[in-house]
Amino acid sequence: MNALITGASKGIGRAIAFELASRGYSLFLTARSAHELEDLRLELLGKTSCKQVHCHACDLTDWKQIDALSESVLQTMSPLYALINNAGRFQPGNILDEAPGNMEGMMRINFESAYHLTRAVLPMMLAHKRGHIFNMCSVASLEAYPGGSSYCISKFALLGFSKCLREELKHSGIKVTAVMPGATWSDSWKGVDLPKERLMEAEDVARAIGCAIDMGPSAVVEEIIMRPQAGDL
């Protein structure tokens, strides 16, 4: 089966790539950095039994590049079974004093890119009447916290999108899962002085996705909420 993973080059996306490779999926990976994708492709082919890994470097904040990406997926990875909308970024800020454009920038990559990419690839999934879409939300989709307002706003939007999509696709054979992890080690936490065990491992988030994708056709995991054992930071 074929899976498209956005933001696959690092962190949680990279862990999902290894998880799905170990489950026998053929992978289509995207991120902006072509050389990081190529390094990952070689690592996946060398370390797992995965036979097919396609990479396509693109910026998901550019809708023309999303159209080109979906065309490339159609040509090389049809039928597409899984879409993992994972790419995103965290930029701190409060509504009253953040830099102009902070909110718009995060809305574009954290929510709008998932909306546009899903619309672009959904027709090919609908044609096969089966598939699974994962949207990488966050515990910030559930609760607001100071210092991360626009990130929360964008992740609330992504959860809203995920819930609407789930309703629309209930009778289509396509599953929709919102994934809401708490703090998870990745580049976005680089330099933070905390004990290793205080944050979750990206591999654990990936494992939860692996379990959800393995359910039989009559069941869907609608939401996955995960937190560090010691709670939110």
Ligand SMILES: NC(=O)c1ccc[n+]([C@@H]2O[C@H](COP(=O)([O-])OP(=O)(O)OC[C@H]3O[C@@H](n4cnc5c(N)ncnc54)[C@H](OP(=O)(O)O)[C@@H]3O)[C@@H](O)[C@H]2O)c1
């Ligand atoms: N880590 C956490 O604590 C945590 C908790 C909850 C939710 N999340 C969510 O999980 C997802 C992954 O987070 P992470 O911590 O693993 O992040 P990360 O390590 O910073 O990786 C982000 C990935 O997204 C790609 N990306 C960023 N901007 C992009 C753009 N404009 N176009 C295309 N690709 C882009 C990056 O590659 P390039 O830079 O090469 O483009 C990279 O592959 C995000 O949606 C994040 O909000 C993270």
